[in-house]
Amino acid sequence: MSSPNPLDSYIDSVGSALGLTIDPAWKPAVRANLEVSLRLARQVDECPLPDETEPASVFSA
Known part of the structure; x- marks a missing residue:
C-alpha cells in the first residue's frame, strides 16, 4: 500500500476553506x-x- 500524497490533504483543505466540493473522480x-x-x-x-x-x-x- 502506497502512502497518501500530501497534496491530496491540501486539496481537501483548500476545497473546504473555499466551500468547494471536489468530485473524487477529479482529484x-x-x-x-x-x-x-x-x-x-x-x-x-x-x-x-x-x-x-x-x-x-x-x-x-
Whole structure:
C-alpha cells in the first residue's frame, strides 16, 4: 500500500476553506495541475534577481 500524497490533504483543505466540493473522480486531475503549477513556481522562485530590480511599468490605453 502506497502512502497518501500530501497534496491530496491540501486539496481537501483548500476545497473546504473555499466551500468547494471536489468530485473524487477529479482529484487526480486537480493534483496533476497543482503539481505542474508548483513546479513552475519553484523555477520562478529559483531565478535570482538583483536587489535593484524594479517591477515593470503598467501601460493602459
